[in-house]
Amino acid sequence: MxxxxxxxxxxxxxxxxxxxxxxxxxxxxxxxxxxxxxxxxxxxxxxxxxxxxxxxxxxxxxxxxxxxxxxxxxxxxxxxxxxxxxxxxxxxxxxxxxxxxxxxxxxxxxxxxxxxxxxxxxxxxxxxxxxxxxxxxANRDGLTGLYNRRYLDEILEKEFQRHLRQGLPLGLALIDIDHFKAYNDGYGHQEGDSCLRKVATALNTLTKRPGEIVARYGGEEFVVVLPYTSIQDAGKYGDWICEQIFYLNIEHNYSECAKIVTISVGINSVIPNNRNSVQQLVKGADEGLYLAKSAGRNRSVVYEKPGI
Ligand SMILES: [Mg+2]
The missing domain is CATH 3.40.50.2300 (Response regulator)
Structure with a gap:
């Protein structure tokens, strides 16, 4: 003993x-x-x-x-x-x-x-x-091992407050696997889960600056929290992560944008103040993601903030 x-x-x-x-x-x-x-x-x-x-x-x-x-x-x-x-x-x-x-x-x-x-x-x-x-x-997603939505909500609020105190920009990437429903329908749910795990592992391994958090947002959506990251640098991360997932070269014969698995990314970054919020940060990234999908997917789009 x-x-x-x-x-x-x-x-x-x-x-x-x-x-x-x-x-x-x-x-x-x-x-x-x-x-x-x-x-x-x-x-x-x-x-x-x-x-x-x-x-x-x-x-x-x-x-x-x-x-x-x-x-x-x-x-x-x-x-x-x-x-x-x-x-x-x-x-x-x-x-x-x-x-x-x-x-x-x-x-x-x-x-x-x-x-x-x-x-x-x-x-x-x-x-x-x-x-x-x-x-x-309790903080982890069972399928991918990434942080789950509950933990993400908690950490985002903390990070927002921390960046508010320091007056520095907080970046966020909202990531969606393109035509994932078609992947699941075509290859079956087991292969679908395996695809989610591969993308999750890649996102987690590739995203390694200190303080960066990768979480499963739900379904085939992921979020990456980018501390101290300007909108320009968050935009560069978005383009880069799209390329990296493309290079994984995971077959996807049911995709309309490529014969391999690709992602669409919405990017936002804000300098927290008393007029904006975590919700606005996420909403902006969601807007960027919507635009990325509308423009043909397999790309990253930076949310353009009117007047900020
Ligand atoms: Mg004593």
Whole structure:
């Protein structure tokens, strides 16, 4: 029982006593990577930067106590996902209740009993990893493995707000496989699914700038979120991705535009402000896609914003 639960497990110890940190690290070093901070403020900062799975939090600390640190960790979306275990010298029922009310998952009292500490940390690491896996699964499209529509809606809103704060352009590509119904009718649904997977994998593999997100929008439609991308650069991406899918050379004898699988792409980009919205960003890309299809498909069209 000495192997790590997961090599990726990250445990943050926040304690004003270096001796306590040393003792806890010694007990837990084989359960994951250990990082530490000696004050609440530094601990919160480290939690934001490193996103630990589990935080062992000392209650009794000068300046900011453990309850306050926990409260701040739990109201910040960047850090609220971590499981917090309080470590305290007080074993009163009242302090235990207070810890749980502050959002902690467990409570360990000093003097520390190594097997108990290890058992509790293991349990909460396992629960945490299981919860993360469930969330990841819930964000994915079952057929293609890409992000699903639900996750896309969530991430788009976040990205919009982030770009709003920074005053930078957010690009979006709406992608549709040309004559896909004819493909399904001609080759059957199993081949149709296989075609969706091939295109999805290609889109995902080819789209690799940091922060770019590829999602299945529904049916044979896909969305690529292009952070910090001007309308000109988003337009270049659209043309390029059309070419790349063309080069996959997937046979499609039922297509009216080529004998291989092609895509149509609608492109939009906006600098978020308080007058526009995610809906407008998507609607513009949808307009571009409509124009791409009307113009004969197998092409990318940039949405021309009137007056912007
Ligand atoms: Mg202390």
């Amino acid at each position: 000495t192997q790590a639960i997961d090599d990726e497990c990250l445990i943050l110890i926040i304690d004003d006593s270096v001796a306590a940190i040393r003792m806890l690290s010694g007990m837990l070093k084989d359960l994951g990577q250990i990082i530490f901070a000696t004050s609440g403020e530094a601990g919160i900062q480290l939690a934001r930067e490193r996103k630990p799975h589990l935080i062992l939090l000392d209650v009794e600390m000068p300046s900011m106590d453990g309850y306050e640190v926990c409260r701040l960790l739990k109201i910040d979306a960047e850090t609220s996902g971590a499981s917090v275990i309080f470590v305290t010298g007080s074993s009163s029922m009242e302090s235990e209740v207070r810890a749980l009310e502050a959002g902690a998952v467990d409570f360990i009292t000093k003097p520390l009993n190594p097997p108990v500490v290890r058992a509790r940390v293991r349990t909460h690491l396992k629960l945490q990893l299981h919860a993360l896996a469930t969330i990841q699964l």
